[in-house]
Amino acid sequence: MMKPMPEMNHATHELIRKRWSPRAFSSQPVEKETILTLFEAARWAASCMNEQPWRFLYATKNESEQYQRLFHCLSQSNQVWCITAPVLVMTFVRVNFERNNQPNRWAFHDLGLAVGNLTTQASALNLYVHNMAGFSLEKARASFNIPSDFEPVTMIALGYLGDPEQLPEELKTREIAQQQRKPLDELFINYS
Numbered sequence: 001m002m003k004p005m006p007e008m009n010h011a012t013h014e015l016i017r018k019r020w021s022p023r024a025f026s027s028q029p030v031e032k033e034t035i036l037t038l039f040e041a042a043r044w045a046a047s048c049m050n051e052q053p054w055r056f057l058y059a060t061k062n063e064s065e066q067y068q069r070l071f072h073c074l075s076q077s078n079q080v081w082c083i084t085a086p087v088l089v090m091t092f093v094r095v096n097f098e099r100n101n102q103p104n105r106w107a108f109h110d111l112g113l114a115v116g117n118l119t120t121q122a123s124a125l126n127l128y129v130h131n132m133a134g135f136s137l138e139k140a141r142a143s144f145n146i147p148s149d150f151e152p153v154t155m156i157a158l159g160y161l162g163d164p165e166q167l168p169e170e171l172k173t174r175e176i177a178q179q180q181r182k183p184l185d186e187l188f189i190n191y192s
């Protein structure tokens with residue numbers, strides 16, 4: 001069974017409509033050139049003062065030492081399904097501006113824009129991205145030599161779609177469930 005397309009009130013671009021966060025990935029590896037294309041898309045995102053505060057650390061499954069170090073940082077509930085992900089990424093932001101070392105309160109925003117670009121490029125290449133907050137910052141700092149002005153933000157599993165049947169039962173149900181969102185009206189606020 002396939003994931004149904006989201007029910008939208010206004011037709012959006014197919015690359016947006018087809019995006020969702022899978023847990024079952026195919027064993028098909030992602031070519032180096034394809035991975036670099038995803039990060040190239042991230043690179044061209046807008047950022048406050050063109051600071052480009054985003055950084056990425058990634059490994060493919062065949063770079064097993066680095067992959068294992070990343071995998072080890074994930075929470076157990078994410079490890080359960082990430083086991084099939086051919087690529088793991090850790091994202092970071094530089095929390096202070098390079099120009100004056102003042103706090104950059106837009107760094108997380110700009111990382112989000114970069115990951116958004118990466119995600120849309122992934123959609124165009126038939127790849128799928130699953131963002132994760134569930135990983136240990138302590139393990140990340142212990143496993144990698146992360147400079148103190150960089151903060152780990154998320155981890156990302158990415159790859160081609162796999163068969164939901166490979167997942168444990170409760171995850172299988174979620175894998176094919178219809179995506180849910182707040183109604184569009186709720187996005188608009190009125191402070192007056």
Ligand SMILES: Cc1cc2nc3c(=O)[nH]c(=O)nc-3n(C[C@H](O)[C@H](O)[C@H](O)COP(=O)(O)O)c2cc1C
Pocket residue numbers: 019020021022078130131132133134135154179
């Ligand atoms: C910053 C962030 C952190 C997330 N953390 C996790 C996570 O640790 N584990 C997980 O399974 N999904 C995680 N997700 C995925 C969300 O649950 C998912 O995007 C949301 O339910 C909407 O589903 P959809 O992306 O399929 O539309 C995260 C998403 C984001 C953007």
